[in-house]
Amino acid sequence: xxxxxxxxxxxxxxxxxxxxxxxEGDEAAFAALYDRYARQVFSLALGILRELExxxxxxxxxxxxxxxxxxxxDPRRGTPEAWILTLAHHKSVDALRRRKIRRAExxxxxxxxxxDPMEEALRALxxxxxxxxxxxxxxxxxxxxxxxxxxxxxxxxxARRLALPLGTVKxxxxxxxxxxxxxxREAAL
Amino acid sequence: MNYSEEHLRELLAAYALGALEPEEREQVEAYLARxxxxxxxxxxxMEAAAALGAAFPQISPPLPLRDRLLAQIRAERRQAGRTxxxxxxxxxAFAVAASLAIILGGLAYTWRLRVVALxxxxxxxxxxxxxxxxxxxxxxxxxxxxxGRVRLIYDPLGRQGALLVxxxxxxxxxxxxxxxxxxxxQADSAGVxxxxxxxxxxxxLIADFARYQMVAVTVERGPSGVQRSANPPxxxxxx
Numbered sequence: 001x002x003x004x005x006x007x008x009x010x011x012x013x014x015x016x017x018x019x020x021x022x023x024e025g026d027e028a029a030f031a032a033l034y035d036r037y038a039r040q041v042f043s044l045a046l047g048i049l050r051e052l053e054x055x056x057x058x059x060x061x062x063x064x065x066x067x068x069x070x071x072x073x074d075p076r077r078g079t080p081e082a083w084i085l086t087l088a089h090h091k092s093v094d095a096l097r098r099r100k101i102r103r104a105e106x107x108x109x110x111x112x113x114x115x116d117p118m119e120e121a122l123r124a125l126x127x128x129x130x131x132x133x134x135x136x137x138x139x140x141x142x143x144x145x146x147x148x149x150x151x152x153x154x155x156x157x158x159a160r161r162l163a164l165p166l167g168t169v170k171x172x173x174x175x176x177x178x179x180x181x182x183x184x185r186e187a188a189l
Numbered sequence: 190m191n192y193s194e195e196h197l198r199e200l201l202a203a204y205a206l207g208a209l210e211p212e213e214r215e216q217v218e219a220y221l222a223r224x225x226x227x228x229x230x231x232x233x234x235m236e237a238a239a240a241l242g243a244a245f246p247q248i249s250p251p252l253p254l255r256d257r258l259l260a261q262i263r264a265e266r267r268q269a270g271r272t273x274x275x276x277x278x279x280x281x282a283f284a285v286a287a288s289l290a291i292i293l294g295g296l297a298y299t300w301r302l303r304v305v306a307l308x309x310x311x312x313x314x315x316x317x318x319x320x321x322x323x324x325x326x327x328x329x330x331x332x333x334x335x336x337g338r339v340r341l342i343y344d345p346l347g348r349q350g351a352l353l354v355x356x357x358x359x360x361x362x363x364x365x366x367x368x369x370x371x372x373x374x375q376a377d378s379a380g381v382x383x384x385x386x387x388x389x390x391x392x393x394l395i396a397d398f399a400r401y402q403m404v405a406v407t408v409e410r411g412p413s414g415v416q417r418s419a420n421p422p423x424x425x426x427x428x
Contacts, residue, residue: 047245181237
């Protein structure tokens with residue numbers, strides 16, 4: 001054991017380095033990555049799924065996928081943080097889609113009808129900055145962004161739901177996200 | 190079907206939002222693999238998409254999840270190790286690392302915590318609200334050399350408690366705070382935590398608070414703390 005360090009201790013701080021070490025099977029790096037991002041991942045999943053248990057399951061799935069798939073991280077496509085949050089969003093939306101299928105079964109005991117996860121998610125938004133940016137978007141673009149990101153709907157689902165041509169949905173989604181990016185950048189200045 | 194570059198580029202926003210059908214997603218991924226310009230544009234769009242995800246209230250996952258995940262990856266590593274060993278491709282240096290991992294895994298397994306973090310998936314807020322409105326609940330303010338507001342709220346009759354942390358300074362890169370409950374001179378770890386700048390941190394706990402006389406916080410090497418601390422506490426309070 002001479003000269004060897006225990007897996008704990010001396011953690012490098014850069015997330016990119018953590019991902020590299022996870023690729024080599026370093027558990028301490030994995031724990032450090034968890035400590036750094038678990039809160040963001042869990043909060044995103046909880047925001048979309050509005051259910052603690054489901055959010056915990058998604059968080060677990062995300063970190064296991066990170067452990068198994070660290071080799072697939074491509075720094076040219078963005079930061080580890082963006083990668084992790086994208087993965088968290090994918091898994092949350094997958095869980096939401098699975099749940100919708102289950103909820104389609106007739107077991108409605110609610111007087112107010114089925115909850116709309118997207119509406120719930122929008123209500124729960126905490127960041128005033130993001131809220132303000134969303135509110136500054138034309139309502140037609142805002143609705144489409146929210147249906148996609150918070151509601152987990154694909155462009156095709158949205159076109160069907162809003163009875164719009166697919167091309168219109170595609171244009172509004174793209175314009176909406178570009179506009180949102182510009183608004184967030186303005187707000188950050 | 191192969192899409193035109195122009196069409197693929199238009200799909201990048203939907204890709205960042207996760208709103209593509211599977212076959213479109215594959216096409217976009219192939220496009221990203223061959224175009225640096227597309228990757229740059231995507232990184233930009235993902236930033237805006239990520240802002241949508243970061244806008245939710247920030248809540249920490251239940252503490253036991255961390256241990257569960259670490260146990261799971263440890264098990265997967267051992268599995269992978271055995272497979273490689275059988276294949277005869279395993280240098281001796283890795284064997285040392287693997288036996289070390291097995292020893293550490295064993296330690297974690299035998300490390301019986303009498304204090305376990307919230308297991309029953311109750312909302313943290315609900316537990317804390319219930320505690321705060323419980324007339325039997327008591328509060329202990331921890332004091333010592335680390336500046337910050339750290340209080341333990343607990344029900345001496347029940348098993349519910351929560352550590353409330355605000356304005357506590359960062360323990361430093363690679364270090365964590367470790368919480369201990371002390372009974373008759375013996376300290377039981379109640380887990381590790383790191384303060385979140387600018388936000389209060391709430392750690393729900395389940396423990397037999399009646400048997401402990403003291404609560405203490407030490408600074409330990411991250412990420413998982415120690416089994417027995419040799420460090421003097423930076424914060425303590427009598428229960």
